[in-house]
Amino acid sequence: MSATSAVTPVTRTTPAHVAPRPPAKRSSRTGRPRSASSYLLGALAIVAALVWAFPVYWMVSSSLLPSARLRATTPTFFPTDSSLRNYERVIEGSSFLSALRMSLMITSVTVVAVIVFAFLAALAISRFRFRGRKSFIIAVLFIQMLPAEGMFIAQYKMLSEFNLLNSVIGVSILYTAAVVPFTVWMLRGFVAGVPAELEEAGMVDGLSRTKAFLRITFPLLAPGLVASGVYAFLQAWNEFTVALIALPAEQAKTLPLWLRSFMNASANQGIDWGQVMAASTLIAVPVIIFFLFVQGRMTGGLVSGAVKG
Incomplete structure (x- = not known):
């Protein structure tokens, strides 16, 4: 054996029978599971938002109805026969x-x-x-x-x-x-x-x-x-x-x-x-x-x- 022997680099090879590991799947949940109180607070927030927005909706929907429908005893929540007649009268006659x-x-x-x-x-x-x-x-x-x-x-x-x-x-x-x-x-x-x-x-x-x-x-x-x-x-x-x-x-x-x-x-x-x-x-x-x-x-x-x- 010679005094100056060549040094071969050692490389690690993956065996053919070992398959690469698939990337770990992350959970879709990013925190703790929501409790019943969280759902209750969310429902209360939605109800409060609807109560707040209802007067605005009622104002806009009433502006699209004729006066006869507004004076009726049965309220109209969805203006099916709406028109812009009230807006025309307001802008033209005032x-x-x-x-x-x-x-x-x-x-x-x-x-x-x-x-x-x-x-x-x-x-x-x-x-x-x-x-x-x-x-x-x-x-x-x-x-x-x-x-x-x-x-x-x-x-x-x-x-x-x-x-x-x-x-x-x-x-x-x-x-x-x-x-x-x-x-x-x-x-x-x-x-x-x-x-x-x-x-x-x-x-x-x-x-x-x-x-x-x-x-x-x-x-x-x-x-x-x-x-x-x-x-x-x-x-x-x-x-x-x-x-x-x-x-x-x-x-x-x-x-x-x-x-x-x-x-x-x-x-x-x-x-x-x-x-x-x-x-x-x-x-x-x-x-x-x-x-x-x-x-x-x-x-x-x-x-x-x-x-x-």
Whole structure:
């Protein structure tokens, strides 16, 4: 045998009679089996959802029925002979377009003003320490506790003195003043939840304070701004009592005031509930469109805030 013998690598071969093992099958259940209480809670949730959705279904289905069917003693749960006659009568024979234009202008101005003022106030009380900060917070709490009915006379006199009755600006000022206090507290939680160290890290990397805020902090606050905008939109769109005081003219009506005109029926004719339901459905349509729009914006704000900066 030679001193320098060749070293052959040792390789392991699988015997021909041994079959490869099949991959292990994973169980379709990813957790513990559901108990009876889980099924019960699920059934209760479904029942609660049906109870919540039934008034909406009843409003829409009633708007598609003639008045004779609505006054019948037997309720109609499924509108088999439905028509759009009630919607045509509502749009053609009333000031729907004028009221819709008025509501859209007032709501748009209110939402923009509320977001701007509430965001600046929430940013100030969350990030800065200044003289009078505690007094400002107490004032915001105190304003929220004031009943709206106690300020109707003062609000009417104020708008009348400045010639702002029956105007978009006048009603928008009252709506903004009513919605801003709660929105400040809503946004304050979002601002306080974003660490100030993120901005400081951006400033260390060479950004100015303004650019660090716009590129890092502001995207993280986008969901809070959208939530505040949704709250302001609902408050301004559905408000009735303040509009009744600040818009006494017949030609200056928001949609809630316009809907009230359908309830002023004569004793002989009675209330046309088909038109009432059709008008209520038309008022709800812009709210649904707004929610469909901001839902994607809210999700996009969460995702962009998580990756930017």
